[in-house]
Amino acid sequence: MDRKIGHNAGSGERQADIAIVGGGLVGTALAWGCVEAGARIALFDAGDDRFHASAGNFGLVWVQGKGRDVPAYAGLSRRSAAVWDSFADTLADRTGIDLSYRRTGGLKIAVSDDELEGFAEELRRGHNRRDPASDNTRLIDRKELADLVPAIGPDVRGATWCPDDGHADPLATLRALHAALDRAANVTLIRETVADVSAQSGGGFELRTSAGAYRAGRIVLAAGLGNVALAPALGLQAPVRPERGQIVVTERCDPFLDRACHTVRQTADGTVLLGDSKEEVGFDTGVTRTVATSILARAARTFPLLAEKRVVRIWGALRVLTPDGLPVYESSERCPGASVVTCHSGVTLAAAHAGEVARAVLEDRLSSTYPAFSAARFAEAAE
C-alpha cells in the first residue's frame, strides 16, 4: 500500500525484533522506551479508533490513593510520577512538543462534611496498612485549600492533598510519542489493525492485517480493549472490560485551577475538563444527560464560576479495566517472547512504560519483575 505518512511508513519493512500492537499511550510509550534502548521495533497502530482510551484521558499524573491495598501498584505509580518530568523533557527535546506536564500537587475536594470524613477515614486506613512516610497524602481543611485554590465554592469543606500529583496534556503526550517514533531510525510504523496473531513453529510471531502479514521475533500486546481478542492465541490473558467515563469540556476560562484535581482539570489552553463518572455499558461511547448534569452539578458546587461557562463537548471514553483495576504485565509461558501490557492509567504510567517496563520487556523479565500484575491472580481468585 502506498502511503505518504511519515518517512517510516510504507518502507516495505515486514520484519522487526519486536512487534508492539497498539498505537495508544501504552503502546507508544513502550515502543519508544524499547527504541531508546536500541531495539528495532514495529508499531501497529489502528489509527483513528473511536474506542481509543488515550483520546478520552483526563490527563492526571496521579499517585494519591493509588494502590492503597497493593504496594506494588503504589510503588509503580510513584516511580512513574517521579520520572515524569524527565520523560516529558526528553520527548519535548526530541519532538519540540510540550507535554504541559506540571507537578502541581493534587487535590481530591470534598463538598460536604460527610465526604471529608470519608476521605479522612480512607487516609487513616491506608496509613495503618503501610508506612505513613511513603504516602505523603494528607487532609487539608477549607482554609488551607482556599489558599491553594481561591476559586472554591462555599460548600467546599476541605480536601486530601498530595504534592506528588500533577497533570499533563494527554493529547500532546500521545502526539509527541508518535512524533518521536516517526523520527526514530529503527521503527516501522504500520497503520493497520492487527486482525490476528500466531506463534510460528520455528520461533517468532506472525501478525496479520488487511495489508498482509508481518513477522517479529517478539510481540507485545498493548492494544487496550483490543488485547482481549488477541491474547489467547499467544497463551496470554487480558481480562479487561470497558468502563465508560463521561467527560465534559467547557470553553476557555481565565486560569483558576493550577492544581491537579481528581474531577476538574483546567488545561494549558484554559478549557476545563470535568468528569470521573463510572458506568458499565459495554462498548458504548455515548453520553447521558443525567450523568453529565450530575458531573456539572458537582463541578459548579466545587467552583461556582463554572456555572456561567459554556459546555462545548461531552463524550464517553472507555477505560480499560481489569477486575481489580490493576495492570496486567505478563510474559507468556506457552509462547516465549510474547507478552501483554494493559492498564487504565496510561498517562500516570507513561513514564514507567517508556522506562522500567520497556526495559523489562526487552530483557524478557516482565513476569518476574511484576509478579503482582500477573493475570494468574484472577484465575486464583476464581478457584
Added chain:
Amino acid sequence: MIDRRSETKNAEIVVIGAGPAGLAAARTAGEAGRTVLVLDEQPAAGGQVWRNAAEVMRRSDALARSYHGAEAALAGLDNDRIDHRPGAVVIDARAEPAGATVTWLTREPDGTRRIEETEAAALIVATGAQERALAFPGAELAGVMGIGGVQTAMKQGGLVPKTPDGAPGLVLAGQGPLLLLTLIQIRALGGRVDAVLDLSEPGAIRRALPHLPSAIAGDPGLMADGARLLAGAIRGGTRRYRHVTHLRADGDDRVEQVRFRSAGREESLPCSILAVHDGVIPNTQVTRLLDLPHEWDEPQQAFRPRVLQDGRVDGLPVWIAGDGAGIAGAGMAGRRGADAGRDAAQTVGGQSVSARSGASPDGLAARRFIDTLYAPLPVTAHADNETLICRCEAVTLTSVRKAIADGGTGPNRVKTFTRCGMGPCQGRMCGNLLTRIIAEETGEAPDTVGALRIRPPLKPVLVADYLASDPAPVPEAVS
C-alpha cells in the same frame, strides 16, 4: 397551531429544521394524521431559502422572486397536529430501531432557556445545507463572509452593502449560481458591488458543455433561470476578474483589501466586505451526531448520509430530507421532504398513504452539468502554509500537515493533535476541509479517511442551563 405550553411531548414524529424539506415533511406527516413536533433553531420557519418570508414577500419584490412556494409551504404548519417550535436549538439526538430521542434548548419569551427532551417513533432530519468553506489567507478576518451570509443580511434585515462613493465596498469572490443571484439582487436593491472575482477553474465550461443538452432537456426551467442569471450578471457591468488565483484578504482588525492574481497580473482592491462562495454542502452535524453511515459525494466533495428510498436510513426510524441528504436544491427539497414525511407517517401509522412524488435524490437532470461547471475548488487551491484551516483554534495548514506526518491518519487524531475542530463551531467550518486535506496528504479515499466525530451538545450550552433544567444530586466522590 398548538400553543407551545400545551405539552405535545409525545409527538409521533420529530422534524429537525423548518426549511423547504422540513416544512414539506411536517405537512405531509400531519396531513396523514400523525402528530409532529418541528424543532427549528431559526427565529421563524422557512429555512435559508425562505428566510423571513412574511416580511420579504410583503416588502421586497427584488427578493420575493426567490420565494416561490413559500406561502403554501408555511401555511402547512397551520395544522392542529403540528407543533412548531422556532428558536429550539437541538443539542443532542439518539436513534435506536425502536425510536429516537431528541434534546433541545428552548428560548422562552423572556429570554431564558430550558432543556427539553422528547421521545418519538420517527425522526426526520432536514437541516439543509451550509456553504463549503474556502481556505485562503485572511479568511478568518472580520468582514470576510460567505455569500450566503450576504443573502441572509438581505432577507433578514433588508440590508445591502452600500458604502459612500469612493469608500471601499463589497467584493464578491467565488463561483456558482448563488454568486450571480446575489450580485443581481444587491443591484436591484440599490446596493453596490465593487468587483466580482471569478474563482472557477479555466476549462470548467468546456468540461461542462457535454452535459448541457441533457440538462436543458431535463430541467428547462432551471436552465432558463440560470441563463437569465448569467445575462443579468453580465449586463450590470460590475468589474469582473477571471481565472483568479492566490486569493488573499489583508487587514489588521478586519479586511481592508483583497489581493489576487488574474490573467497573470497581481491585483489588489480595497474592500470593506469580501464575500466568498464555493457552493454548498450538506449540513451533517445531526446525522454525524446520530452516528449514521455517510458516504463521500465525489462531485460535491462532501459527505452525505447514506439513505434508502424516501430518505430513509437503513435499520433506524430516521429519515434525511432535503439538501442534508445531498445537495439538490430547494425545489427538490420540498419533494424529498414530502416523500420522507409520507414514508415516516406510513411507518409510524402502519397504513398506506398517498403516492410518492417521484422525486429521487439524483432526480435533478441538470446536476451533472452544474456539478461540472462549478466543480468545487481543490481544497488547497488558495491556501498557503499559514492559512487557517480551523479558525476557532487558529490551526494552520502547516500544523495540520505536520500532525498528519506525526501519525494523524484520520480527522479525529488530527483533532486531538492540533485542536483543529475543538473550538466553539465544533468543526462546522473546518470538518470538510480536514477530511479533504488528509485524503490529499495520505492518498486515501475520503470514505476511508472519515470525518470528525460530532459530540453533544451540538451547540455550546451554559452549565447553568443544564443545572436549571435538571437539578441532579451531587454524586459521591470517587477515587
Added chain:
Amino acid sequence: MTWQRTIGGPTVMIRVDGKPVEAAAHDTVATALLAAGHRHFGTNAKTGRPLAPACLIGICFGCLCTVDGRPGSQACLEPVRDGLVVETGGGNE
C-alpha cells in the same frame, strides 16, 4: 457604514454596549448590529482577534456576543425585542 437598510417596517429599541440602537422588528441581533454599523462582534477566545459574522445562519460562530446577560450567544439566531441588552467585545468606535 457598510450596510444600508432597504426594507422599511416597524422598529424596536435595543441597547448595545450601553447605547440605544434602533432595530427592525424582524431583525436578528446580528442584522441589527450590522445595520447599526458594528464592525466587530466578539473576540476569538484563542487569538483575541475581533470577530464578525461570516454565515449569519448559525454555523460560523463569528457573531458570538452577550445577549441579555448570556455570554456566547449566537447573535444571528437571536430575534430582537424591545429592551434587549447586547454586549459585544468592543472595538466598534
